[in-house]
Amino acid sequence: MADPILYGPGYSTYTRSARLALEEKGVGYQHVEVDFLQGMPEDQRARQPFGKVPAFEHDGFRLYETCAIERYVDEAFEGPALQPVEPRRRARMTQIISVLDSYTYGPTVGQLVIQRLVAPLMGGTPDEAAIEAALPAVRNCMGTLEQLLGDQAFLAGERLSLADLHLAPIFAYFTATPDSVPILDDKPGLHRWWEGIKVRESMAKTEPKLG
Numbered sequence: 001m002a003d004p005i006l007y008g009p010g011y012s013t014y015t016r017s018a019r020l021a022l023e024e025k026g027v028g029y030q031h032v033e034v035d036f037l038q039g040m041p042e043d044q045r046a047r048q049p050f051g052k053v054p055a056f057e058h059d060g061f062r063l064y065e066t067c068a069i070e071r072y073v074d075e076a077f078e079g080p081a082l083q084p085v086e087p088r089r090r091a092r093m094t095q096i097i098s099v100l101d102s103y104t105y106g107p108t109v110g111q112l113v114i115q116r117l118v119a120p121l122m123g124g125t126p127d128e129a130a131i132e133a134a135l136p137a138v139r140n141c142m143g144t145l146e147q148l149l150g151d152q153a154f155l156a157g158e159r160l161s162l163a164d165l166h167l168a169p170i171f172a173y174f175t176a177t178p179d180s181v182p183i184l185d186d187k188p189g190l191h192r193w194w195e196g197i198k199v200r201e202s203m204a205k206t207e208p209k210l211g
């Protein structure tokens with residue numbers, strides 16, 4: 001079988017989550033860069049009808065939606081399991097991924113990170129009103145994640161899971177903003193979690209090149 005192909009830019013958090021699953025699993029893959037800063041390329045729109053990244057292909061099997069890609073990678077290839085088997089832990093993993101997709105990515109990356117980090121890189125200035133508007137939702141998400149993590153090593157229990165790989169790229173950008181400091185100040189669990197996650201080899205191999 002041919003190696004799978006992942007289409008998406010190295011700077012995209014969702015693309016990085018899918019790459020983290022491939023790296024943690026030890027799967028050989030081809031990463032095709034897709035830059036969307038000047039608009040989503042037509043060939044990517046053909047792969048992903050909602051005009052998003054990433055997209056994935058394995059021996060003619062085409063897939064989009066990051067969570068589906070991550071699960072396929074975990075289930076179709078040999079390597080360490082990235083999903084708990086125990087029903088409650090598995091449900092917790094699914095819940096956290098949904099929380100990240102539904103409530104966390106938008107305010108944290110779509111608003112805070114885009115304004116605070118990306119706007120200056122593109123020659124603009126951050127929209128402070130947009131940042132202020134996003135911060136309550138960011139605080140709520142981080143507080144919820146801190147509570148769900150508790151004193152466990154990883155978000156869904158004592159082993160790394162797709163929930164951790166879904167959050168890690170968001171967290172990497174979030175912690176690069178000064179706004180994260182007061183929000184994380186009273187969240188020792190997330191600090192401890194991040195100290196363990198950010199030094200993983202998969203994180204080094206997928207580090208985005210910005211600027």
Ligand SMILES: N[C@@H](CCC(=O)N[C@@H](CS)C(=O)NCC(=O)O)C(=O)O
Pocket residue numbers: 012013014015036040051052053054064065066067
């Ligand atoms: N539901 C999609 C979301 C993917 C997504 O939002 N990707 C962002 C980059 S991290 C994107 O494509 N942004 C481009 C745009 O919205 O124009 C998934 O799970 O793959």
